[in-house]
Structure formats: structure tokens, C-alpha cells
Amino acid sequence: MSTNYGDYQLGIYMNGARGVLPDLPMSFAGMEELAESRMDPRILGYVAGGAGNEHTQRVNVAAFERLGIMPRMLVGAAQRSLGIDLLGDRLPSPLFFAPVGVLGAVADDGDLATAAASAELGIPMVASTLSSAPLEQVRAAAGETPGFFQLYPPADRELAENLVHRAEAAGYSGIVITLDTWVNGWRPRDLSAAYLPMLSGQCLANYLTDDRFRKLLADQGSPDPAAAVMLWASLFGNPTMTWEDLEWFRSMTSLPIILKGICSPEDTRRALDGGMDGIYCSNHGGRQANGGIPAIDCLPGVVEAADGAPVLFDSGVRSGVDALRALALGATAVGIGRPYVYGLAAGGQAGITHVMRSLLAEADLTMAVNGYPDLASLRGSLHRL
Numbered sequence: 001m002s003t004n005y006g007d008y009q010l011g012i013y014m015n016g017a018r019g020v021l022p023d024l025p026m027s028f029a030g031m032e033e034l035a036e037s038r039m040d041p042r043i044l045g046y047v048a049g050g051a052g053n054e055h056t057q058r059v060n061v062a063a064f065e066r067l068g069i070m071p072r073m074l075v076g077a078a079q080r081s082l083g084i085d086l087l088g089d090r091l092p093s094p095l096f097f098a099p100v101g102v103l104g105a106v107a108d109d110g111d112l113a114t115a116a117a118s119a120e121l122g123i124p125m126v127a128s129t130l131s132s133a134p135l136e137q138v139r140a141a142a143g144e145t146p147g148f149f150q151l152y153p154p155a156d157r158e159l160a161e162n163l164v165h166r167a168e169a170a171g172y173s174g175i176v177i178t179l180d181t182w183v184n185g186w187r188p189r190d191l192s193a194a195y196l197p198m199l200s201g202q203c204l205a206n207y208l209t210d211d212r213f214r215k216l217l218a219d220q221g222s223p224d225p226a227a228a229v230m231l232w233a234s235l236f237g238n239p240t241m242t243w244e245d246l247e248w249f250r251s252m253t254s255l256p257i258i259l260k261g262i263c264s265p266e267d268t269r270r271a272l273d274g275g276m277d278g279i280y281c282s283n284h285g286g287r288q289a290n291g292g293i294p295a296i297d298c299l300p301g302v303v304e305a306a307d308g309a310p311v312l313f314d315s316g317v318r319s320g321v322d323a324l325r326a327l328a329l330g331a332t333a334v335g336i337g338r339p340y341v342y343g344l345a346a347g348g349q350a351g352i353t354h355v356m357r358s359l360l361a362e363a364d365l366t367m368a369v370n371g372y373p374d375l376a377s378l379r380g381s382l383h384r385l
């Protein structure tokens with residue numbers, strides 16, 4: 001694929017000149033609406049919903065609108081580079097697929113469709129622990145594009161270590177450990193539907209294919225699907241984890257480790273002092289705790305405390321301009337969450353690639369208009385409105 005991402009725009013206009021209109025929406029709102037019409041209501045509630053009255057989720061998005069990019073003229077930004085270096089990999093763009101645990105419930109083979117889009121676009125996927133295809137298959141479907149494995153560290157250490165070692169053997173470039181979901185947040189939409197996909201046995205492929213999990217299941221004496229779900233529920237959360245466990249994380253793998261769910265400068269320093277390789281600034285899209293701080297407002301403090309270490313960011317990115325705003329604040333790479341899930345629901349793999357290409361085209365064209373030839377030049381370009 002060309003990395004002149006803005007060319008996606010020209011292709012659409014050229015099609016229009018032949019009377020062919022885009023078959024998928026061109027805006028986040030349009031894609032969300034189409035996805036809503038095509039999704040099972042319970043899955044939709046799970047994907048779209050968040051914690052409490054979803055205030056944090058809304059301000060995550062709204063906070064971006066307070067950040068304006070200063071236009072600079074006559075810079076000669078005829079060619080733009082959106083490429084980045086991330087933990088040893090050179091990537092053509094600064095976007096990545098944030099880990100999403102219900103892709104297989106959104107569409108058949110949703111995890112594999114996302115991995116195939118990752119292969120097609122060269123955009124890394126952070127593969128969730130909670131997938132419908134085992135992590136080895138997800139990795140294989142992503143082809144040459146590097147990717148990360150997201151770990152929800154289970155309470156059973158041997159199971160956690162197995163998952164990490166499987167990810168190493170499968171060829172992932174690093175491990176993202178999510179820290180903000182050792183308990184499920186208070187989610188009124190899911191509670192009203194009394195629905196959590198994993199409790200219906202969905203997205204547990206990594207557990208069901210794991211020797212340690214299978215042994216624990218067999219030891220219980222009744223290895224039926226209901227027992228597997230109960231065992232998963234008993235192991236999923238790891239409430240006793242503390243900063244002391246960074247040593248254990250570090251001992252599990254020589255792959256880079258990135259901690260997801262960090263919002264404060266103090267936690268950033270502590271993670272890096274404890275030998276972690278990167279920080280993933282995120283509030284889980286407002287799904288876990290309401291009454292929070294817009295994630296984008298936490299980013300500058302995290303970037304400063306990271307002192308040059310890679311900082312991944314997600315939560316509320318809805319456009320290519322939002323991605324530029326996060327990059328201008330110092331993010332190394334920007335995670336896309338709900339927008340690609342809606343692309344998957346609306347149009348499968350083609351829906352995902354359309355969403356990602358649209359985001360990249362908007363980012364590229366906005367850099368062209370505003371006179372920023374590369375991502376480094378964006379630093380310091382923001383004005384608070």
C-alpha cells in the first residue's frame with residue numbers, strides 16, 4: 001500500500017467522476033450509525049457502552065476539540081512522512097489497532113479479519129487476550145506486520161507465563177499488560193442486558209487452547225463449557241497485583257513490555273524505573289471508571305515523565321486530526337479502538353481498512369494543509385482553545 005495516505009481521497013473523487021459512490025460512510029458518526037443497524041443489540045451495548053453515565057467516555061472525545069493546530073504556510077510540505085520507530089520496528093504510520101476483546105462476537109472471525117487488515121495496511125495490531133481465535137492464528141494472519149500481545153495477567157501465574165511464552169513463540173514483538181481491568185467496571189448498559197460476552201463462553205480461545213488452563217479444568221472433574229466459563233471467571237482478575245509484580249513481569253520475557261492504563265506521571269516513572277519498556281496512556285475508553293479525566297489531558301504529564309521512552313495512547317480518538325493532536329502532545333503511536341470495531345461490524349475487513357485509510361488520509365492531508373512535513377514538526381503546534 002502507498003504511504004501517500006492522502007491519495008485515498010483522490011481515489012474516492014475519481015470513482016465519483018465515474019458515478020461510483022463510496023459504499024461505506026466517510027465519517028465516524030456515519031460508520032457508528034451503520035454499525036449500530038447491523039449489530040446484535042447486546043454486542044452493540046457492550047462495544048458502545050462505558051462506565052456509569054458514560055461521562056468520562058464523552059469527555060475523552062470532547063477534550064480533543066479544545067486542542068487546535070496552528071497552520072504554517074509556505075513550508076513545502078509536498079511530501080509528508082507519517083512513519084515512526086517503535087521498540088525496534090520501523091512502521092509506515094503512527095496508528096495501531098488497540099486491543100479489543102470481542103472482535104469475534106462482533107463479526108465471524110473478527111480477530112482474524114482485524115489481523116488481515118493489519119497485514120494489508122502495515123498497521124500493528126495489539127491482539128487481546130480475549131479473542132475467538134488463538135493468539136498463534138491471529139499472529140499468523142497478520143503476516144509481515146509486527147504486532148503485540150495484550151495480556152490480562154490471570155491470577156494463576158503458570159497460566160500467565162504460558163500465555164506470554166506462547167506469544168513469544170508465535171512471533172509477537174512485545175507484550176502489553178493491561179492494569180485497569182482486574183475488576184469489571186460498573187456498566188449500566190451491560191447490566192441492563194445482564195450480558196458479558198465472556199460469561200456466554202465467547203472470546204475464550206486463548207484459555208481453551210492452553211495446557212495449563214485445560215489441566216486446571218480437568219482437575220475440577222467436569223470439563224464442560226459452563227465449567228470452563230466459571231474457571232475463566234475465577235482466574236481472570238488478579239486483585240493482588242502490585243508494583244512488586246513488575247519484577248515478575250520482567251522475569252517472564254525478554255520481549256519489550258508496555259503497561260496499559262497508566263495516566264499519572266508518578267505511575268509512569270515507577271513503571272520505567274521497574275524495567276518496563278514503554279507506557280500506554282489510556283483510560284480504557286471510559287469503560288472502566290466514570291468520573292475520570294479525559295485521557296488526552298493526561299498525556300502531556302505522561303510524556304514528560306516518560307523522558308523519551310515510547311508512549312502509546314488511546315481513548316477518544318475519532319479522526320485523523322485527533323491522532324495528530326495526540327502526536328503533537330508527544331505520543332509515539334496512537335491506538336484506534338471503537339472506530340475500527342464499527343468498521344468491522346459494518347463491513348468486515350474492508351470496513352476496517354476503510355476506517356484506517358480514512359483516518360490516515362485525513363491526518364496526511366491536514367499535515368499538508370497546515371504545513372507539517374513529519375510528526376516531529378508537529379510537537380508544540382497545539383493551542384488550547
Ligand SMILES: Cc1cc2nc3c(=O)[nH]c(=O)nc-3n(C[C@H](O)[C@H](O)[C@H](O)COP(=O)(O)O)c2cc1C
Pocket residue numbers: 046047048098099100101102128129130150178260282283284285286287314315316317336337338339341
Ligand atoms: C469492545 C471493547 C473491548 C475491549 N477489550 C479490551 C481488551 O481486551 N483489552 C484491553 O486492554 N483493552 C480493551 N479495550 C479497550 C481498548 O483497548 C481501548 O483502550 C479503548 O477502546 C479506547 O477507547 P475508544 O475506543 O473510545 O477510543 C476494549 C474496548 C472496547 C470498545
Ligand SMILES: O=C(O)C(=O)c1ccccc1
Pocket residue numbers: 101130181184284287
Ligand atoms: O470490555 C472491556 O473493555 C474489557 O477489556 C473487559 C475484559 C474482561 C472483562 C470485562 C471487560
